[in-house]
Amino acid sequence: MTSVNVAITTRPGSSCDTELAKGPWEFDLAPGYGPGASEDDAIPEPVTRPGQLPTAYQRMDESELHERIRNAKKALGDKLVILGHFYQRDEVVQYADFVGDSFQLANAALTKPDAETIVFCGVHFMAETADILARPEQRVILPNLAAGCSMADMADEDSVEAAWEDLMEVYGDEPAADGRQAVIPVTYMNSSAALKAFCGKHGGIVCTSSNASTVLEWAFERGQRVLFFPDQHLGRNTAKAMGISTDDMPMWNPRKPLGGNTEDDLLSAKVILWHGFCSVHKRFTVDQVAQARADYPGVRVIVHPECPMPVVDAADEAGSTDYIRKAIDGGKAGDVFAIGTEINMVNRLQAEHPEMTIFCLDPVICPCSTMYRIHPGYLAWTLDGLVEGEVRNEIVVADDVATHAKVALERMLAAKPS
Known part of the structure; x- marks a missing residue:
C-alpha cells in the first residue's frame, strides 16, 4: 500500500493542532479526547480509557515497530485477523486484512472462521460490535483502549433511559389502534453496546449511514415516531x-427538561433528534463547498451524511464512506472530487487514483482525533502479546448486554436497502 503522510496544519480558531504529531500515549490519561478534538465536544465522564503502552514501545523507532508487527503477523498466521477502518492512519491500515466501515469490518471478521483473535484498528464502539457478532471462542482486541468516540459518548445509557421515561410520560406506553408503538428507538452504529441493547429491549434497531433510510422506513412501519441517537445530522438528513x-x-438536549421541548412539540414530532454530532464532519461548511466550485468548475462534491444539513444540501451527493469510495472508483481520468469526510480516507483515495484530483473540502487537515490514537506502537505491543500467549486490551461485552444488542443488530441486518 502506498503510504500517505497527513500534514497537520493550523489556523486561528482551528480545532486541529500540531500536538497530533506526538505519540498518542502522551494523552491517553488526560481528560478529554486529545489534540485535534473539537472544542465544541461536550465531555462526559469518564472519557478516558488507559492506553497502558509500555515505555519500551513508546521509545522504539518506527522500523523496529514495523518489523515486530510483520513478524507477529507471520507467526500468528490464520489465527489472527486485523481490521482497519477507512479513517485509520496508513502506517497502521497497511497491515489490515480488511479495510472498511465499522459494520463491514465486523462482518468481515466472520469470514475468517479460523481466526482466534480479531484486532480492531478503529474505536471502542466498533470493537464492541465485533465482540457481539464474533463467535464465543473468538477474542477481540482494541490496540489502544483510549480510542473512543466523542459522538458515541454524547448519548450515554443513563441519559437515554431518562429521556425514554420522559417520552413515555408524554406518549404513554400503549400502542396505537393500528398497533404501532408511540416511539421506536433507533441508534446509529456509532454508539455503545449498552445503547444497542437498549434498542433491542425496546423494539428498536441499529442503523448505519448506508442503510439509515431503510431503517427509518422499518421504524415507521412499527412506530408513530422515532427517537434517533446519537447523531442529529444523520437523522435530520x-x-x-x-x-x-x-x-x-425537534432536538432532544439531555441537559434540559423534556429535552428543551414542550409536550406539544413532542406530540407533533416525527423524528426526535439527539443533540449529538461528529466533530470531524461538523467542520465542513457551505462556504467550503462554494470555494471548491469556484476553484474547480465542474467539481463533484460528495459529503458524508454526518455533515450539517446545509452542507449536504449544497453538495452534489451525500453518502457513507463506502458510497464515497465506490463513487470515486467509478470515476474517470481527469475527474475532480471534493470530499467532505475524514482526511486519512481522502488522502488514501487520492493516492489510489492519481489520474483524478481528489481533495478534502476542509483546507485545515484534521484527522479523527480518537481514531488517530491507534498507533503502530499499540499494534506491535498487542500482537507481541498474542505471540507470547497474553491477550492485551481485550474488549468483552457482558452477556446480557450482548444478547439484547445482537437483537437490534440482527434487525438492522434484515433491513436491507432496496
Missing part, C-alpha cells in the same frame, strides 16, 4: 430526504 419536514424534527 435522512428524514428530510424521505420527505419529513424539519419542523417535525
Whole structure:
C-alpha cells in the first residue's frame, strides 16, 4: 500500500493542532479526547480509557515497530485477523486484512472462521460490535483502549433511559389502534453496546449511514415516531430526504427538561433528534463547498451524511464512506472530487487514483482525533502479546448486554436497502 503522510496544519480558531504529531500515549490519561478534538465536544465522564503502552514501545523507532508487527503477523498466521477502518492512519491500515466501515469490518471478521483473535484498528464502539457478532471462542482486541468516540459518548445509557421515561410520560406506553408503538428507538452504529441493547429491549434497531433510510422506513412501519441517537445530522438528513419536514424534527438536549421541548412539540414530532454530532464532519461548511466550485468548475462534491444539513444540501451527493469510495472508483481520468469526510480516507483515495484530483473540502487537515490514537506502537505491543500467549486490551461485552444488542443488530441486518 502506498503510504500517505497527513500534514497537520493550523489556523486561528482551528480545532486541529500540531500536538497530533506526538505519540498518542502522551494523552491517553488526560481528560478529554486529545489534540485535534473539537472544542465544541461536550465531555462526559469518564472519557478516558488507559492506553497502558509500555515505555519500551513508546521509545522504539518506527522500523523496529514495523518489523515486530510483520513478524507477529507471520507467526500468528490464520489465527489472527486485523481490521482497519477507512479513517485509520496508513502506517497502521497497511497491515489490515480488511479495510472498511465499522459494520463491514465486523462482518468481515466472520469470514475468517479460523481466526482466534480479531484486532480492531478503529474505536471502542466498533470493537464492541465485533465482540457481539464474533463467535464465543473468538477474542477481540482494541490496540489502544483510549480510542473512543466523542459522538458515541454524547448519548450515554443513563441519559437515554431518562429521556425514554420522559417520552413515555408524554406518549404513554400503549400502542396505537393500528398497533404501532408511540416511539421506536433507533441508534446509529456509532454508539455503545449498552445503547444497542437498549434498542433491542425496546423494539428498536441499529442503523448505519448506508442503510439509515431503510431503517427509518422499518421504524415507521412499527412506530408513530422515532427517537434517533446519537447523531442529529444523520437523522435530520435522512428524514428530510424521505420527505419529513424539519419542523417535525425537534432536538432532544439531555441537559434540559423534556429535552428543551414542550409536550406539544413532542406530540407533533416525527423524528426526535439527539443533540449529538461528529466533530470531524461538523467542520465542513457551505462556504467550503462554494470555494471548491469556484476553484474547480465542474467539481463533484460528495459529503458524508454526518455533515450539517446545509452542507449536504449544497453538495452534489451525500453518502457513507463506502458510497464515497465506490463513487470515486467509478470515476474517470481527469475527474475532480471534493470530499467532505475524514482526511486519512481522502488522502488514501487520492493516492489510489492519481489520474483524478481528489481533495478534502476542509483546507485545515484534521484527522479523527480518537481514531488517530491507534498507533503502530499499540499494534506491535498487542500482537507481541498474542505471540507470547497474553491477550492485551481485550474488549468483552457482558452477556446480557450482548444478547439484547445482537437483537437490534440482527434487525438492522434484515433491513436491507432496496
